[in-house]
Amino acid sequence: MKDRYDSVFWIYGANPVAEAIKSGRRIDAVYVQHQSGTHLGAIISSAKAKGIPVKIETKDFFDGRFHKGHQGIAAITAKKEKLRIEELLDIPLKRGEMPFFIILDSIEDPRNFGAILRVADAAGAHGVVFQSRRSAGITPVVAKASAGAIEHVNLTETVNIKHAMEKMKKAGIVLIGAEAGTGTPLWDIDMSAPLALIVGSEGEGLRRTVREMCDSTVSLPMKGAVNSLNVSVAAGILAYEVMRQRKTQR
Numbered sequence: 001m002k003d004r005y006d007s008v009f010w011i012y013g014a015n016p017v018a019e020a021i022k023s024g025r026r027i028d029a030v031y032v033q034h035q036s037g038t039h040l041g042a043i044i045s046s047a048k049a050k051g052i053p054v055k056i057e058t059k060d061f062f063d064g065r066f067h068k069g070h071q072g073i074a075a076i077t078a079k080k081e082k083l084r085i086e087e088l089l090d091i092p093l094k095r096g097e098m099p100f101f102i103i104l105d106s107i108e109d110p111r112n113f114g115a116i117l118r119v120a121d122a123a124g125a126h127g128v129v130f131q132s133r134r135s136a137g138i139t140p141v142v143a144k145a146s147a148g149a150i151e152h153v154n155l156t157e158t159v160n161i162k163h164a165m166e167k168m169k170k171a172g173i174v175l176i177g178a179e180a181g182t183g184t185p186l187w188d189i190d191m192s193a194p195l196a197l198i199v200g201s202e203g204e205g206l207r208r209t210v211r212e213m214c215d216s217t218v219s220l221p222m223k224g225a226v227n228s229l230n231v232s233v234a235a236g237i238l239a240y241e242v243m244r245q246r247k248t249q250r
Contacts, residue, residue: 085167100126104130104198110141113137123243197242
């Protein structure tokens with residue numbers, strides 16, 4: 001049965017709600033589970049200090065709306081704002097930094113999508129590009145999986161990531177595709193240049209047309225019996241290799 005909350009955008013979980021409050025994103029109300037304990041006290045105080053209404057609800061209210069792990073807290077918020085590709089490309093220029101972007105090709109699992117946003121934030125990527133179709137998109141599950149990192153990552157949604165890749169190429173961005181079992185080992189490729197890492201889905205990897213647009217491909221050498229890593233784990237390893245190379249070349 002549809003209720004008045006079905007058409008609003010929710011985030012849930014302690015970290016996502018706390019980071020949304022810190023970020024200044026518009027929050028209409030914070031909902032807290034009755035007798036949730038003292039672990040949410042700091043978040044509740046932060047919400048009240050910003051004039052955000054805090055409402056108490058039952059365990060059934062939370063269990064009926066959110067996935068396991070809601071931690072007894074949720075919020076109705078404005079949707080995450082997204083940037084045009086031109087705005088995204090301007091960010092490193094304005095900061096005087098070497099460009100570093102992550103492009104997602106058909107990442108449809110929301111937990112992988114969210115985990116990659118967490119990687120992007122931790123590794124200092126200037127933004128993440130994804131397309132509107134064949135993508136998990138921005139959902140409450142993605143926000144939860146990102147542990148609040150979604151509030152700090154610049155996002156660009158596009159009808160076709162190949163259009164964004166073309167604009168990046170024209171802007172002097174090197175496109176490096178991550179492809180299991182093929183390509184140059186990650187420590188043998190120069191990642192100190194302006195670049196975008198492109199990662200594909202676990203099942204299919206990069207689409208052929210996307211792979212053909214890449215300037216080069218990179219892979220993670222594998223010694224174990226299992227021939228691939230979770231895509232968010234692989235993205236994390238690659239992103240930190242970018243950080244390592246750039247630090248050593250200062």
